[in-house]
Amino acid sequence: MRFNKLDLNLLVALDAMLTERSISRAAERLHISQSATSNALARLREYFNDDLLVQVGRKMELTPRAEALRDPVRDVLVRVDTTITAQPEFIASRSDREFRILVSDFTMAVLLPHALALAQRQGSTVRFQFLQQVEQPQRALERGEADLLVMPRDYCSPNHPIETVFRETFTCVVWQESRIAREGLTFERYAAAGHVVMQPPGTNQGSFEVWFMQRHGLSRRVEVSAYNFASATHLVVGTERVATVHTRLARQAQRALPIQLMPPPMQMPEMEQAMQWHKYRTTDPGIVWLRQLLKDAALEMDRAGGAVS
Structure with a gap:
């Protein structure tokens, strides 16, 4: 099918190449030969009158025109996919669908x-893939790489729907x-103490409690940075350090660790954990x-x- 003289099948190839930045990896993703992928790139270069992908050293880089096309092309394909694949009904006990959800280890714990126990009682046959939080997680939604994000409401994108799941204290x-x-x-003791904090891997963005501290x-x-929330409760043992963590997670850890839970010496707002x-x-x-x-x-x-209060 063509639209404005463009073979729309080429958009799928373009999306793969802009994502992978590699002819060979795009070919693998599309399940076609490298020569067919190279041919598609040649046709796209001719249509857009732009190189789109250029060799820089050992890797390929996107031209400014390709960078400008990347998100709109993915947006079009996601819209088409959601329109065509959407089913009129969903019966969890008959579905083999896999849901990809970006979550923190706090939510996992x-x-x-x-949620899994409830799905089991419902006789659900769906599959779940829980993915690590990344920088700009909304991009995973927009590129169709995740079905749902679960994260603090303050970190959610304003461009997509949001719903609070539960509230959490620290x-x-x-x-x-x-x-x-x-x-x-x-x-005074809190300010003078050494602290254990969680720094999400692969991102410069801190956790909610770090964001709150910086904001105020x-x-x-x-003194110690960890890559997940659960480890912070372990890393204070045997030290004079303090970790400020989610109350539910702290209560779980207290069952197994020689730790004491104490209220923060300053007022902290509840966190809205949203999807x-x-x-x-x-x-x-x-x-x-x-x-x-x-x-x-x-x-x-x-x-x-x-429940926490």
């Missing part, structure tokens, strides 16, 4: 066990034999089911003792 965790555990956690001008002496999906998939019956599953799982989490 406190919410998702309830707790300070210290070793139960530490001086702070014996004498109490004042603001609170300076801490960070976000692509605006084109709002009426997708599978995404509707998935969203409801997470909301129901949050209610079960609270009934099981996971």
Whole structure:
């Protein structure tokens, strides 16, 4: 099919090449030969009157024209895909669909066990792939690489729908034999202590509690950075350090670790843990089911003792 003299099949090849920045990897992704992919690139170069991909050293780089095309082309293909593949109904007990969800290890630990157990009781046959949070996670939605994001509402994109799943408070965790555990956690002791913080891998963006501290001008002496939330509770043991973590996660860790939980010496707002999906998939019956599953799982989490106040 052609539109404005462009073979629309070439858009799929263009998207693959702009994503992979490699003829061979694009060919593998498209399940066609490298010569066919090279031929598609030649036709695209002729149509756009631009090289699109140029060899720079050992790798290929996008031209400015290609960079400008990358997101619009992906947007068109996602819209077509959601329109064509959307089913009029979704029955979880008959589906082999795989949902790709970007989540933190905090969400994995406190919410998702309830979601999986609930899906099991419903007789669901769907599959779940939980993916690590990355920088600019909304790009994964826009490129069709994820079906759902679960993250603090403050970090969500304004370009796609958002719904709060649950709310979370924060707790300070210290070793139960530490001086702070014996004498109490004042603001002065908090400010003077060494801290363990979580720094998401592959991103310069900090966690919600780091964002809150920076936003309100609170300076801490960070002595240890970890790449997931759960490890922060372990890393204070045997030290005089403090970790400020999600209350639900802290309570889980307290069952197995010699730690003491203490309220932060300053007022911290609740975090809204939200889910976000692509605006084109709002009426997708599978995404509707998935969203409801997470909301129901949050209610079960609270009934099981996971509610915080």
